[in-house]
Amino acid sequence: MKKPMIGLEVHGYLETKEKLFCNCRNFHDMKLIKPNTNVCPVCTGQPGSKPMLPNKSAIDKLLQIGLMLGCKVNPVFLWQRKHYNWPDMPKGYQITISGAHSIPVAENGKFLGIRIREVHLEEDPAAWNPDKGTIDYNRSGAPLVEIVTEPDFTSSEQVQTWLKQLVLTLSYIKALNKDAGIKSDVNVNIKGLTVRTEIKNVNSITEIIKSIKSELRRHEKEKPIKQETRRWNSITEKTQLMRTKEEQADYRFIPDPDLPAIKINKQRVQDIKNKLPESPEEKLDKIIKKHKINPKDAEVLTQNLEIVELYEKVIKKINPKFALPWITTEWLSVLNHNKKTMKEVDINPQHIIELLKLLKENKITALAAKNILRKFIPKSFSPLKLAKSSEKISDKEKLLKIIHKIYKNNQKTIADYKAGNKQALNFLIGKIMQETNRRADYQVVREMLEKELK
Numbered sequence: 001m002k003k004p005m006i007g008l009e010v011h012g013y014l015e016t017k018e019k020l021f022c023n024c025r026n027f028h029d030m031k032l033i034k035p036n037t038n039v040c041p042v043c044t045g046q047p048g049s050k051p052m053l054p055n056k057s058a059i060d061k062l063l064q065i066g067l068m069l070g071c072k073v074n075p076v077f078l079w080q081r082k083h084y085n086w087p088d089m090p091k092g093y094q095i096t097i098s099g100a101h102s103i104p105v106a107e108n109g110k111f112l113g114i115r116i117r118e119v120h121l122e123e124d125p126a127a128w129n130p131d132k133g134t135i136d137y138n139r140s141g142a143p144l145v146e147i148v149t150e151p152d153f154t155s156s157e158q159v160q161t162w163l164k165q166l167v168l169t170l171s172y173i174k175a176l177n178k179d180a181g182i183k184s185d186v187n188v189n190i191k192g193l194t195v196r197t198e199i200k201n202v203n204s205i206t207e208i209i210k211s212i213k214s215e216l217r218r219h220e221k222e223k224p225i226k227q228e229t230r231r232w233n234s235i236t237e238k239t240q241l242m243r244t245k246e247e248q249a250d251y252r253f254i255p256d257p258d259l260p261a262i263k264i265n266k267q268r269v270q271d272i273k274n275k276l277p278e279s280p281e282e283k284l285d286k287i288i289k290k291h292k293i294n295p296k297d298a299e300v301l302t303q304n305l306e307i308v309e310l311y312e313k314v315i316k317k318i319n320p321k322f323a324l325p326w327i328t329t330e331w332l333s334v335l336n337h338n339k340k341t342m343k344e345v346d347i348n349p350q351h352i353i354e355l356l357k358l359l360k361e362n363k364i365t366a367l368a369a370k371n372i373l374r375k376f377i378p379k380s381f382s383p384l385k386l387a388k389s390s391e392k393i394s395d396k397e398k399l400l401k402i403i404h405k406i407y408k409n410n411q412k413t414i415a416d417y418k419a420g421n422k423q424a425l426n427f428l429i430g431k432i433m434q435e436t437n438r439r440a441d442y443q444v445v446r447e448m449l450e451k452e453l454k
Contacts, residue, residue: 002193007151009185013177014061019141020123021051035136043141045091050258058143064173066106066119077103079259083252088125096122099253115150156212172305194219202232291320300328306342313349318356338377351380367438394441406431
């Protein structure tokens with residue numbers, strides 16, 4: 001089989017408070033608000049309206065992305081008008097940094113072995129539903145980053161791994177609106193056998209992978225020799241012809257006379273570069289080497305920047321291996337159970353340090369520690385206040401009285417245990433833990449109970 005050549009034009013919504021050229025809000029999810037209510041004359045292309053100067057925050061986010069992807073940042077770039085007549089763009093053109101004679105904001109990078117051709121910025125069109133004939137301008141003018149790769153991918157599996165890591169890496173700089181997700185134009189051909197096909201606006205990583213697999217099957221079977229632009233039908237799981245492929249001349253790119261050239265000085269770039277966090281790969285490598293942690297555990301840790309930052313603060317005072325399961329398993333479990341993210345809770349690393357110290361010094365049981373951890377939602381507190389009431393009970397005389405009480409009230413369970421049901425022992429231990437509010441020393445209780453049952 002000839003070698004597949006796959007390239008991506010990945011689009012993501014930048015995390016900013018306002019749209020690119022107006023003061024309208026850049027909401028996390030435009031579908032949650034009433035259609036055509038988050039609009040103004042600028043983002044709906046009203047006659048006589050002109051764009052404001054571009055959103056500074058959007059440009060800073062774009063520079064961060066370019067630097068994280070190892071790109072060279074150019075000192076100046078121009079806004080251009082990309083002309084096309086579709087209902088989602090009422091003024092007849094899209095304001096973008098791409099196109100003929102354009103200078104990308106950032107270019108010639110490399111991320112996980114895939115070459116990055118350019119990174120640029122543009123305004124998002126409106127949401128057009130051709131089936132219903134409706135248009136919603138709420139998202140029109142939202143700042144959209146486009147990351148263009150070279151056709152270096154050779155399989156859908158490689159694309160999937162790369163995209164997941166890209167999203168994770170950009171989450172470390174809080175550049176993309178994670179609720180809006182990503183979409184991509186996908187370019188596919190088979191080297192030496194077919195010409196390139198562009199699949200427009202494929203939403204979600206799952207659908208991107210499906211579209212690539214489907215289109216490669218079509219290329220193997222039909223061997224297309226004309227460039228086409230196609231759309232992805234997620235119901236039939238096949239691509240459909242939209243139009244023959246446009247060339248750059250078809251868009252009639254011209255510099256936008258309403259917007260000045262943007263100059264990026266070296267100091268601005270250096271200041272942004274100095275503030276960039278380590279990438280997930282760098283953090284993963286550091287944690288494994290420095291703290292000798294299992295790679296799989298370390299990978300779980302680095303999936304979320306706030307979680308790994310919490311861990312790094314905790315291990316300044318707590319043994320890294322001892323702290324690891326309490327962050328990657330117990331704390332993540334608490335967050336997931338409450339359907340919360342780190343952004344939605346107020347957690348003080350010192351409170352987790354105090355909790356783990358109490359546990360390590362055998363002042364509280366693991367069950368008591370878990371119980372306190374659950375109470376850290378939505379805001380943590382010093383567990384020292386609860387230490388007295390959660391103090392571990394290891395005194396055998398105290399425990400013996402409780403064991404005798406449980407023994408007396410659970411004769412049937414004891415009979416089951418003596419008849420060979422070993423699970424009955426765990427039930428009795430659970431009753432003792434319940435009686436002591438999880439304060440009983442588990443190991444001591446188990447040994448004493450086994451002795452009593454004999």
